[in-house]
Amino acid sequence: MTDFEHHGIMAEPSSTDAGPSASSSQNASTSTDQAEKTPVVILCIGMAGSGKTTLMQRLNSHLHSRNTPPYILNLDPAVSHMPYSANIDIRDTVDYKEVMKQYNLGPNGGILTALNLFTTKFDQVLAFVEKRAASVDYVLVDTPGQIEIFTWSASGSIITDAIASSLPTVVAYIIDTPRTTAPATFMSNMLYACSILYKTRLPFILVFNKIDVEPHDFAIEWMHDFQAYQAALDEKGRDEQGEMAYTSSLMSSMSLVLDEFYNNLRAVGVSAMTGEGMKDFFSAVEEAKKEYETDYKPELARLAEERKAKAEEEKKNQLEKVMRDMTMSEGAASRRKNPFGPHPRNEREDRYLDDEGDDIDSEEEREIQRQMEEEEEMEHAEDLDAGDMAEPEPGAGGVAGVQSQSRTGMSWPTPR
Numbered sequence: 001m002t003d004f005e006h007h008g009i010m011a012e013p014s015s016t017d018a019g020p021s022a023s024s025s026q027n028a029s030t031s032t033d034q035a036e037k038t039p040v041v042i043l044c045i046g047m048a049g050s051g052k053t054t055l056m057q058r059l060n061s062h063l064h065s066r067n068t069p070p071y072i073l074n075l076d077p078a079v080s081h082m083p084y085s086a087n088i089d090i091r092d093t094v095d096y097k098e099v100m101k102q103y104n105l106g107p108n109g110g111i112l113t114a115l116n117l118f119t120t121k122f123d124q125v126l127a128f129v130e131k132r133a134a135s136v137d138y139v140l141v142d143t144p145g146q147i148e149i150f151t152w153s154a155s156g157s158i159i160t161d162a163i164a165s166s167l168p169t170v171v172a173y174i175i176d177t178p179r180t181t182a183p184a185t186f187m188s189n190m191l192y193a194c195s196i197l198y199k200t201r202l203p204f205i206l207v208f209n210k211i212d213v214e215p216h217d218f219a220i221e222w223m224h225d226f227q228a229y230q231a232a233l234d235e236k237g238r239d240e241q242g243e244m245a246y247t248s249s250l251m252s253s254m255s256l257v258l259d260e261f262y263n264n265l266r267a268v269g270v271s272a273m274t275g276e277g278m279k280d281f282f283s284a285v286e287e288a289k290k291e292y293e294t295d296y297k298p299e300l301a302r303l304a305e306e307r308k309a310k311a312e313e314e315k316k317n318q319l320e321k322v323m324r325d326m327t328m329s330e331g332a333a334s335r336r337k338n339p340f341g342p343h344p345r346n347e348r349e350d351r352y353l354d355d356e357g358d359d360i361d362s363e364e365e366r367e368i369q370r371q372m373e374e375e376e377e378m379e380h381a382e383d384l385d386a387g388d389m390a391e392p393e394p395g396a397g398g399v400a401g402v403q404s405q406s407r408t409g410m411s412w413p414t415p416r
């Protein structure tokens with residue numbers, strides 16, 4: 001049993017190059033210019049139940065029907081039913097239930113730990129993706145339903161950065177449209193989207209899903225017309241007494257703040273169930289891919305350079321600090337060794353007292369010498385006083401719990 005297996009991690013996914021196998025043979029016969037293309041990675045992120053998995057299935061079947069089968073990665077270790085087959089599935093590598101058992105964790109802890117463990121192998125995963133990059137147009141990535149586990153964890157950042165620095169990457173933020181019709185829920189969803197945009201720094205598409213149940217026109221209107229959002233707040237943002245809820249004014253201000261964010265976003269409406277809106281979705285992906293090439297790629301390269309330089313600088317500083325510490329501790333060790341070393345008393349005195357002008361030149365050394373002199377004086381005084389020492393009085397020094405005063409002025413607790 002390997003170390004990974006011991007932690008509930010299964011062997012290397014056997015299906016790494018599996019999945020829509022038709023693609024390999026199909027793509028093998030593609031023209032040279034097609035073989036040189038770069039796929040775009042679509043990171044599907046969204047709240048639990050927003051329809052990520054269903055949308056992944058829809059995108060998969062849509063791309064198959066266009067004869068451009070995608071390469072699929074599933075990063076959700078807790079998904080119970082996956083209606084498509086992933087090329088790389090985290091569940092083939094980590095059993096999150098086993099992780100929960102072994103680390104004594106709850107479901108969220110289990111998912112996060114499973115993702116952390118998987119991240120340790122992500123360079124291998126990326127190598128598989130890169131190997132297939134020339135033969136696919138799209139790489140689809142499904143993320144854990146517990147959105148914060150991916151968006152705010154170190155492993156989520158590592159995975160996102162690793163993918164984005166290797167291939168053009170766009171974030172598709174999936175929104176459950178029927179559950180976003182309340183102005184407060186809408187605002188909370190937009191703020192979350194905004195935070196992910198600034199965290200990932202990647203081209204972003206707002207995907208209003210389930211438009212077969214609720215068209216997303218209201219959302220587009222709210223995004224582009226502050227007055228319309230304000231009117232909705234006036235109408236729906238009141239409590240039972242008909243008073244404006246205290247959050248309404250906050251949301252109203254937030255809406256103005258988010259104006260800039262809305263202007264830089266692409267928003268599309270889709271139905272993962274019926275397949276409506278696929279054309280708009282893929283046009284948005286193509287636009288976002290161009291934006292990655294022109295705006296994000298140079299910025300990512302600059303950030304990577306900056307990170308590298310910072311890491312180098314830190315390494316240099318650490319090394320210098322270690323060298324300094326070593327020199328200092330060598331000096332201090334030699335000083336400490338001498339006062340209590342094997343030298344006869346007179347020799348010690350010669351070294352530290354007679355050669356004061358030559359050897360003792362730092363404040364630290366003077367302090368050591370001062371302490372030594374004080375201790376010697378103390379020893380001497382104790383020798384003289386030894387005959388005067390009386391039995392300790394009950395309730396005074398020497399009685400349990402009462403502190404005794406030493407002649408140096410330091411106090412210590414009397415042992416029981």
Ligand SMILES: Nc1nc2c(ncn2[C@@H]2O[C@H](COP(=O)(O)OP(=O)(O)OP(=O)(O)O)[C@@H](O)[C@H]2O)c(=O)[nH]1
Nearest residue numbers: 048049050051052053054145209210213271272273
């Ligand atoms: N009507 C309708 N229902 C949808 C649509 N997309 C998803 N659903 C339903 O929404 C529910 C949640 O869909 P999932 O795909 O499991 O959502 P998810 O985001 O993957 O959920 P987690 O696995 O919890 O993260 C399911 O019952 C789907 O059938 C859609 O476009 N229209």
